[in-house]
Amino acid sequence: MVYKKIQNEEGSYIDVQQTRWDILEAHEAWTPQGKNVGWDEFESEEAAAKSYGVVKQPKEEDHE
């Protein structure tokens, strides 16, 4: 699987700077630059998160 870290203020992952991220997962990613360009291959999302230096901390949903 390939993964990519995307900055997102509503993301499920958080880094040491408290910046929020999402980790996208796909079997393959066809980008304008080519297949899997800019994406990283890992065994699992957990492995990807560890490599990216982020931990999972879903953001609380916002209701009325």
Next chain:
Amino acid sequence: MTVSSQICKRIYQADGQNRQWAVDFAYLSGNELKVYVTDASGAETDVTAHCMWDEVEHEMIYPTVESEQDPLPVGSTVTILRVTTPTQSLHLTQQGTLDAAALEGGFDKLTLHVQELAEQARRSIKYPVSSSKTDVDAQAFLAQLQSTQTVALNSALESVAATKIQLQQTILDEQTARQQADGELQSALAAKQNTLNADGQEAVTSGINAAKVASYDAHLLSTRNPHNVTKTQVGLANVDNTADLDKPISTAVQIALNAKQPVGDYATSAALSAGLATKQNVLTSAQQAAVDSGITSADVAQVQVNKEDIATLDAELDEKREWQKPADWIDISSGAINNSIYLLVGHPADYSSLNNLGFAVALNDDTHNFNVYIDNIFYQTYQSGSTVAISWSDLALTTGENTTFPIDLTTHIVRITPENNSDTIYSYQQARVNASSGEQQQGVLWGHFAVDYALDRVRFASYNNCYNYYLVAVTALGDNLHISGNYIDNLFGETYDRVNHKSHYLSYIPTIEVDTIASWGGAFNNAGPLKKVRLKVNTKIQQIGAGNSQYAFVGDIRKLEINKPILLSNRNSSVRLFANSSLERLPAFDATNMVVGADFLTNNSNLKDTILDFSNAKNLTILTLYGTESNRMDGLKGVFVSDQAPFNRTTSPQLNVAYTGMDRNALVNLFKSMPAVSDNQVCNVTGCTGAADLTAEDLAIATDKGWTITR
């Protein structure tokens, strides 16, 4: 006797049949006859010992029948020769008797001897009469003759040998010459290979009989099987040259057909259901065992089919069937006092841990009051806008009625009526009465609105885990509950999906009549087994999403009957509008002002074939419509977006149609509708029906516009 003939020998030619050879010359005894056989090659054999003498017929017999030999073949001869014994048996004595016959016999014998000697002499090689050669000379002659013969033979042999050698040499020379000629020919051919120029080739070709060329070409082009090739020769011996439509079915097909149930008159599902209903629970154990043992797998399969038919019919009936209260419930709708709200509430035997029953009621006039009654006994008066908290111990002051549905409860009636009959109830809402947060399970089983006017707001759930777990039904006069406010959020459901925090029993609600809807967040969220929602909109559907509109249909609701299209909001509250729903069809909607469509429609495995068109949503920043690998949303067959939508939401993927029923064509159409982007926006098509079929060219439709496609 007299010996008048000089013959003492006869030579006969064999004819392949004769065995008897006559002796017609004088002889004294058959024992003095010799028989010689000469075969076709000239070999002479004395066969005298194997002959039989016929004294009577004067015949020599050879070969005898007893010998079992065939008669002598043609080409062989039989020679019978007299060989008289050279003895003299005549004895004459002086002064004896002179026997004339004996004397004649003696003379006969001598004559025979002479004849035989003459015959031998005639067969001898003799010098001429005038020759003075002696026997020594004869021996020398014979030796010379033999020498000459030997020399001639040797010379002939030498000549033959010489000729043989000469012939061998000739053969060898011939072979050598031929090998040399072959070698020269091969060399000449090799030298000529591939050296023909066009003219040479033409010369060769022209040298070929034109007629033969034409014949050969015609033969190549012939499609009339010039070699009479048979179908057996090409491995098609079993092919029957008949049209497919005329072919009989195979033996295997016939066997399979014979195993199928024949066309016949079978019981309808309705008849079967009716019949089964009468048979339910009437079998004895023995009968059940007999039934079980007699049930085949085909029976089971048929029963399953019938069950499915029954389930379908039941579902259809349910839609048409009016709600019927459980038999042991108090009927709060019958004889209800107008301008009142009735609540059938219930508590278990031990209600000590239950939260107080809490609700807030407002009247059209905030300064006026309303009364609360428990089991028709006045309880308390409250001012409009008050939150009513009733403890279960107070509720239990009256006896109540026991019920077993949905669980063992003791039920009580709570009635809410304006103190002044001229006042109307403006709103009814479930309320927290114990703490400001945390789970507060209420105890309303049934709510009945005996009002003929619109309420501004109705809620059977409140924010943050305040809900009626055992709510079974809500009814209203005329089966119509008119809500005049713009908000129906939390109408019957809880605010958001939490495990184990949902109404398990809500089965019936009236038609909800609204003037417009601005917010319906959680309105029917996890509303139990409720299958259908009827919304009657009097004016228009205002922009859904002005308030919170997420999770309105989480649960089992399959049908949403609404008489007006939904105008989606320009705010962010199209989020999760149909998330985790089970609606078979989405209501018509207008996405012109739609901005945020995150989780707009998700995890709906009941969705029927649906194509969603957001091509007028020019401000759309994100749109996610997806299932999961274990809960696919195959009913979503197509999606179109606007080529002007920015899709610039930071959350990625900005476009998600994963695990839907979009085939390759549908995905290509989506790609074509997508706008050009510049921030590596992501479109996720993982698990789509046609995701694996996308070609590089298909993907390039999107990637050339700046998108990343994940699958």
